[in-house]
Amino acid sequence: MPLPKDPTLIYTSKAEVARAPVIRSLLSRADEPLFVVGPRAVEDDEWRDRVAQLIRRFRAGAVCTAPYGGDDLGRKMGMVELATLLQRDAPVLGSNPDVVVLTGSRTDVTDRVLQSLRHARPDLVKISLNPEYCPSADYSLPTMDMDDFLRELEELLKA
Amino acid sequence: MARFKLDFEGIKIEIGSVESFEPEGEGPHPCPSLSDLKDWDRRLFSRYRIAAFPVCDMCCLCTFGRCNLAEGRRGACGIDLRANVARMTTIKTCIGAACHTSHARHLIEYILENVGDVEIDLGPEIDVKMPIFETLLGFEPETISDLEKGLEYIERELTKILASAHMGQESDPHDYESKALHAGMLDNLALELADVAQIVAFDMPKGESPLVEFGPFAADDSKPCILLIGHNVAPGTEVLDYLEERGLDEEVEVLGICCTAWDASRVEKRAKVIGPLSRQLHYVRMGIADVIILDEQCVRADIVEEAKEVGSRVITTRDVLMGGLRDVTDEPADKIVEKMASGEWMAVYIEDLEKAAKVAVEVALRVHEERKKEVPRPDPDEIKGHAERCLECGDCERVCPNDLPIVEAMRKAREGDLEDLAELFYRCVGCARCESECPARIPVMRIIEDAWRLNVRRERYKVRTGRGPIKDVEIRQVGGPIVMGDIPGVVAFVACPNYPDDIREIGRMVEELLERNYIVLTSGCTAMALGYYTDEEGRTLYEKYEDRFDAGCLVNTGSCISNAHILGACIKIAAIFAKKPLKGNFKEIADYIINRIGACGVLWGAMSQKALAISTGFTRWGIPIVYGPAGLNYQTLYIGDLDGDWTVYDARTGEKREEHCPIHLKYAAEDWREALVQAVKLCIRPNDTPQGRQTKLQNYVELYKKFYNELPPDLPLYVRDENDIPLTLKDEIMEYLEEVGWEPREPISEPTLLEENARG
Ligand code: SF4
Ligand code: SF4
Ligand code: SF4
Numbered sequence: 061m062p063l064p065k066d067p068t069l070i071y072t073s074k075a076e077v078a079r080a081p082v083i084r085s086l087l088s089r090a091d092e093p094l095f096v097v098g099p100r101a102v103e104d105d106e107w108r109d110r111v112a113q114l115i116r117r118f119r120a121g122a123v124c125t126a127p128y129g130g131d132d133l134g135r136k137m138g139m140v141e142l143a144t145l146l147q148r149d150a151p152v153l154g155s156n157p158d159v160v161v162l163t164g165s166r167t168d169v170t171d172r173v174l175q176s177l178r179h180a181r182p183d184l185v186k187i188s189l190n191p192e193y194c195p196s197a198d199y200s201l202p203t204m205d206m207d208d209f210l211r212e213l214e215e216l217l218k219a
Numbered sequence: 220m221a222r223f224k225l226d227f228e229g230i231k232i233e234i235g236s237v238e239s240f241e242p243e244g245e246g247p248h249p250c251p252s253l254s255d256l257k258d259w260d261r262r263l264f265s266r267y268r269i270a271a272f273p274v275c276d277m278c279c280l281c282t283f284g285r286c287n288l289a290e291g292r293r294g295a296c297g298i299d300l301r302a303n304v305a306r307m308t309t310i311k312t313c314i315g316a317a318c319h320t321s322h323a324r325h326l327i328e329y330i331l332e333n334v335g336d337v338e339i340d341l342g343p344e345i346d347v348k349m350p351i352f353e354t355l356l357g358f359e360p361e362t363i364s365d366l367e368k369g370l371e372y373i374e375r376e377l378t379k380i381l382a383s384a385h386m387g388q389e390s391d392p393h394d395y396e397s398k399a400l401h402a403g404m405l406d407n408l409a410l411e412l413a414d415v416a417q418i419v420a421f422d423m424p425k426g427e428s429p430l431v432e433f434g435p436f437a438a439d440d441s442k443p444c445i446l447l448i449g450h451n452v453a454p455g456t457e458v459l460d461y462l463e464e465r466g467l468d469e470e471v472e473v474l475g476i477c478c479t480a481w482d483a484s485r486v487e488k489r490a491k492v493i494g495p496l497s498r499q500l501h502y503v504r505m506g507i508a509d510v511i512i513l514d515e516q517c518v519r520a521d522i523v524e525e526a527k528e529v530g531s532r533v534i535t536t537r538d539v540l541m542g543g544l545r546d547v548t549d550e551p552a553d554k555i556v557e558k559m560a561s562g563e564w565m566a567v568y569i570e571d572l573e574k575a576a577k578v579a580v581e582v583a584l585r586v587h588e589e590r591k592k593e594v595p596r597p598d599p600d601e602i603k604g605h606a607e608r609c610l611e612c613g614d615c616e617r618v619c620p621n622d623l624p625i626v627e628a629m630r631k632a633r634e635g636d637l638e639d640l641a642e643l644f645y646r647c648v649g650c651a652r653c654e655s656e657c658p659a660r661i662p663v664m665r666i667i668e669d670a671w672r673l674n675v676r677r678e679r680y681k682v683r684t685g686r687g688p689i690k691d692v693e694i695r696q697v698g699g700p701i702v703m704g705d706i707p708g709v710v711a712f713v714a715c716p717n718y719p720d721d722i723r724e725i726g727r728m729v730e731e732l733l734e735r736n737y738i739v740l741t742s743g744c745t746a747m748a749l750g751y752y753t754d755e756e757g758r759t760l761y762e763k764y765e766d767r768f769d770a771g772c773l774v775n776t777g778s779c780i781s782n783a784h785i786l787g788a789c790i791k792i793a794a795i796f797a798k799k800p801l802k803g804n805f806k807e808i809a810d811y812i813i814n815r816i817g818a819c820g821v822l823w824g825a826m827s828q829k830a831l832a833i834s835t836g837f838t839r840w841g842i843p844i845v846y847g848p849a850g851l852n853y854q855t856l857y858i859g860d861l862d863g864d865w866t867v868y869d870a871r872t873g874e875k876r877e878e879h880c881p882i883h884l885k886y887a888a889e890d891w892r893e894a895l896v897q898a899v900k901l902c903i904r905p906n907d908t909p910q911g912r913q914t915k916l917q918n919y920v921e922l923y924k925k926f927y928n929e930l931p932p933d934l935p936l937y938v939r940d941e942n943d944i945p946l947t948l949k950d951e952i953m954e955y956l957e958e959v960g961w962e963p964r965e966p967i968s969e970p971t972l973l974e975e976n977a978r979g
Contacts, residue, residue: 099890127892129928136927138897140851140887144270144858166719167622169889172272172851179273179300182290192617203617 075188075200080215083187083199086159087118087216090185094157096142097133099126100190101164108133110213111163117217121153125165139165143173147180162197163189171196189213243368244357246803250372251355253379253401259806260397260839262972265864267857267884269396271304274854278303281386296386305395308831308855310384312399313377315832316406318516319780320373321539322451323413327366329453329572330420336362339415342425344690350790350801351411351783355404357803363420369412373405396855403836404805410833411783418687421456423485426693428686428766428775431484433750433759435498436677437491438474438507440591443583446508446531447475447490448499450516450779452482454536457576458512459487471583476502477517478743478778484684485777492682495744497649497716497824500525501668506594509583512575515539517715517827521651523566530590532559532582533566536575544568552577560585597669599637605666606632606640608659615653615663620849621646621719625653625663637670644671645721645751648824682750683761685742685777689788691795693768697738698796701816704911706770707918708732708817708902711740711785714833716748717826719847724891725823726752729760729773731895735918736770737902740785745824746775782833786840789816806973813841813881814867814970817902817915821894823847834885843881843901845894850887857884867905868977870969878905878967879936892926900931905970909942912966917945920952935961 078086087093095115101107102124112132115122122134123142135153145152146160160177162170167190174186174196188194191209193202201212248255276289278298286294293299298306330337339360341348352369353359360366380398383389389398417423438444447455455475462468473490475483476499483490494502496517503511503522506529513522515537523542526533535542547555548570555574558564559582569575609629616625623646628639644667653663700706710732712725725748729739741749753759764773768788776784793799793811801808812818820837822830825846831853834844838857846853859882867878880903888894899918907915916937923931935956938944940963944952971977 125893126890127926131929135932136929138886138893139889140270140856140858141883143272144268144856144860147270148268150862166848166889168620169848169851172274175274175276176270176272179276179288179290180271 074195075193075197077193077202078187078199079201080212083189084216086185086187086199087120087161090118090159092155092157093118093120093159093161094152095120095122095134096139096160096162096165097122097124097126098139098163098165098169100166102126102128102133106210107164107213110210110217113217114213120161121155121157123152139169139173143176146177146184149181157184159185159187161187161189167192167194170194244803246357246800248805249357249803251805252376253398256401256805257397259809260400261393263839263857263884264393264396266860268860268863269305269392270856270858271301271392272851272854272856273300273304274852276300283386298390301392302390302395304854305392305399306384306389308853309380309395309399309402311828311853312402312406312832312835313381313384315828315830316373316377316402316409318829319406319409319413319832320370320377322515322780323409323416324370325451325537326413326416326453327363327370330363330416334420336364337419338362339365339419341415341418341688344426344692345688346691347791347794347801349411349415350787350794351408353801354790354803354805354808355408363416366412366416369408373409376405377402399835400839403832403834404839405836406829406832407783407786407836407840410780411787414687414777414780414783417452417482421452421486423482424684424686426686426688426690428485428684429488430681430761431488431492431684433492433680433682433747434678435493435502435505435507437679438472438493440507442470442472443509443587444472444474444507445579445583446503446511447473447479447483447514448477448511448522449514449518449540450478451514451537452479452486454512454514454572454575455479455483455490456486457572458579459483459490461576461580465580467580471580474507478780479514481685481743481746481778481781485687488684492684492747495716495747497647497718497722497744500649500651500664503531504529504665504668505672506531506590509587509590510534510579512536512579513540513542516829527565529595530586530593532586534575534579535566535568536570536572538570541568542566546570548574556581556585597672599635599673602632602637602640602666602669603635605661608661609633610659612658614656614658618652618656620648620650620652620717623647632666632670637673640667640670641674643667645723648717678757680750680753680757680759681762682747682759683766683775685746685775685781686766687777687781688784689768689774689791691791694788694791694795697769698792700770701792702796702906704817704904704907704915707735707737707914708819708899709738709740709788710898710902711742711782711818711820712745712749712823713742713782713785713820714745714779714822714830715824715826716744717824717847717849718748719849720891722748723752725749726760728821728823728891728895728898731922732898733760733764733771733773738768738770739773740776740788741773742776742781742785743779748824779829779833785820786837786842789818789840789842792816807976809839809841810971810973810976813972815904815906816841817904817907818842819881819898819901820844821898822850823891823894825850825853838884843883844885845897845901846885846887847894848887848889855885856887858886859883867967867970867972868974869967870971870977873977876964876967878970880904882933882936896922896926903937905967909966912937912939912943913945916943917948920945920948930955935959939964939966
């Protein structure tokens with residue numbers, strides 16, 4: 061895109077639209093991936109089930125930010141508590157993640173948290189795994205309907 | 220300058236009450252300036268990290284810009300993003316504080332002119348009348364004119380804070396955030412000035428409040444209706460007076476939306492509260508009002524146009540909200556009535572409130588019969604027709620702040636099933652963004668409301684109107700149990716209705732806490748939202764729980780400005796129960812609150828800059844805040860940092876100990892259950908007795924287990940020794956604590972953060 065004539069570079073970066081193969085490769089190459097699972101994923105059986113599988117598949121750490129009775133979505137912690145740790149590169153669950161995947165939080169919360177990390181932690185790879193495009197991530201799925209989104213998660217699970 | 224005052228019969232001599240502003244009170248810091256309290260703020264920030272959640276990467280405050288501050292860049296003036304985010308928090312907090320201050324100034328000047336220099340008397344049961352004023356100004360005000368000293372102090376400090384936001388001034392995020400705290404504290408004083416002034420001048424309730432009718436169907440629309448929208452009760456009092464003078468009390472309905480509704484109902488019980496801010500557009504479009512009087516704050520910018528659509532006449536009354544309307548203040552009232560009744564003037568600005576009231580009443584009487592015929596009624600076929608035009612593009616959902624499933628509801632409505640559409644009403648915040656965005660020009664919000672109207676029973680609910688202050692006798696009774704922790708906490712549900720989901724979630728949180736013996740306080744639009752939460756017999760929590768400042772009771776203090784009494788109650792505990800001197804003694808009082816009074820504020824739907832100012836002020840006094848998810852858009856939160864300095868001194872021995880409570884000072888929760896658990900946790904204080912800590916932990920653990928099905932992982936922070944563990948949970952908790960290597964520690968007997976207060 062040609063840049064407009066302006067004394068300052070005013071256009072901040074936007075997330076690269078990524079589909080399952082790209083996200084799979086990012087997660088496969090990560091040393092310490094971390095899944096952050098929000099209420100929408102917890103409350104939707106199919107979404108939740110696929111995320112639980114993804115956590116196992118990529119041997120990822122996981123934090124569940126939503127009220128949830130199960131124990132397959134990782135340690136429970138409030139989103140802002142987690143975001144504060146990530147912002148200052150403090151250990152989460154005993155390790156320092158290099159890739160973070162947000163899935164199932166409200167769209168506004170996802171955007172705010174990822175935007176804060178974009179400034180505080182440019183080194184951290186930030187992925188939005190939601191049915192809506194999130195501009196503040198480094199990589200985000202495009203906006204799609206729920207059926208397509210679930211299929212995309214299936215795709216991500218493939219070897 | 221110390222003030223010297225003598226009163227003889229009929230003669231009053233006053234020396235020292237000079238025109239220009241001079242701090243004149245007693246105590247260590249009367250009228251504290253920015254730098255006087257900076258060390259207290261730094262103490263707070265040594266344990267609470269300022270977590271920034273920027274909304275915008277840009278700054279466009281000066282013509283050097285726009286500057287891109289993203290990812291480590293600096294602006295042309297050298298500022299970085301963290302400092303700029305804190306600067307925006309400061310500016311927004313100033314806007315909020317300025318609103319309450321200008322509101323207070325208008326009320327005080329109006330009262331001095333129209334009612335007189337009334338004595339500040341809150342009745343025989345209230346001696347500590349203005350605890351915030353006394354703590355900050357260092358003296359007790361006696362009459363309304365004394366309150367002007369408070370205004371002058373605020374105006375001096377607010378001007379300085381705003382000046383600090385100019386380019387090339389403050390540069391450090393902590394110093395900016397400290398200024399936001401200062402602005403918030405000033406805001407809290409403005410609340411008290413405004414509310415106490417109106418209580419004494421308009422004879423509002425002083426510590427007890429009646430049940431009043433609530434909801435849009437509380438209005439008797441067979442009568443002419445005047446609808447008040449906003450926050451400043453002065454125009455409403457003039458309307459009520461005019462009706463009484465003319466013997467028209469029974470002929471005309473006076474209704475209110477937002478805080479002016481609470482305050483009008485505090486002046487006259489028959490003024491009806493019809494709904495919170497989120498219902499503003501809905502109810503205006505329902506065409507209930509013959510005349511709408513706008514005063515100030517949180518009024519939608521499109522109300523004049525919307526009112527015109529349903530034939531409602533509009534009068535704006537305050538110079539902060541003139542609405543671009545013709546100023547007819549100097550025209551004769553009869554002429555204005557004539558022109559408005561004929562429809563030649565549909566909306567006008569009248570600054571003279573007496574005239575505005577007369578015009579409103581006379582116009583309402585004249586236009587009512589004709590207008591009634593024009594008021595639109597919901598029509599299921601029309602809703603279906605709109606739904607048939609839906610393209611299912613989803614643009615409405617994309618812009619909806621609550622991601623409401625509008626497309627699915629449209630699909631069903633097309634088939635004639637309006638239930639989903641009607642249900643959306645309880646989750647809709649009334650922003651109308653869906654309508655602005657819809658390419659098919661479907662009035663989305665309107666048909667949600669119409670579907671609801673077709674489905675809902677014409678119910679009237681009972682709510683308790685604002686009672687103002689907490690009485691000294693109540694403080695005497697509960698001060699001890701609160702400070703010891705036997706009453707597990709005081710939780711205030713306050714502020715705006717920008718709820719992330721069903722408006723009735725507020726009711727769920729409040730009911731759970733009441734069942735658990737918390738003292739629950741409420742105010743503003745949130746106190747109205749509680750009115751929608753009913754049991755099977757249609758009873759609201761106001762009908763089920765007593766109006767006392769006591770365990771398991773529910774108190775509505777009133778409007779936004781009545782939040783002063785929530786903070787005031789905490790200060791009064793320090794003054795009455797602990798006999799702490801208030802005058803000019805901010806730091807010691809805040810230190811007392813943060814260490815001993817298990818209070819917490821929940822602003823589940825916080826939206827306005829005023830809500831930011833109120834809550835930011837509360838945090839400086841040591842009262843933690845939990846916002847809903849929209850709180851992230853305020854851009855800075857104060858989150859406990861376990862690597863920070865959690866030193867608490869024992870004032871008696873000088874010993875140092877670490878106590879991690881309250882663990883956060885400004886938090887945002889994504890889900891109401893998370894907010895509830897946090898609120899309960901944030902009521903834990905270093906001063907809790909073992910018995911008190913047991914009660915608090917019992918609530919925390921039970922709720923955490925209920926929602927998360929496990930023990931809270933941070934229990935070791937709160938269990939000092941085995942005596943703190945609730946008996947019924949002892950085995951389970953001990954097993955967990957042993958597993959994580961917990962070590963017991965001694966509770967602290969007189970906790971303080973102020974090293975200078977530790978005797979040793
Ligand atoms: S105030 Fe500073 S950052 Fe903002 S536009 Fe001006 S130079 Fe840029
Ligand atoms: S008016 Fe209601 S439905 Fe429409 S965008 Fe706003 S919250 Fe969503
Ligand atoms: S924006 Fe309008 S057309 Fe598009 S889905 Fe919503 S209601 Fe239908």
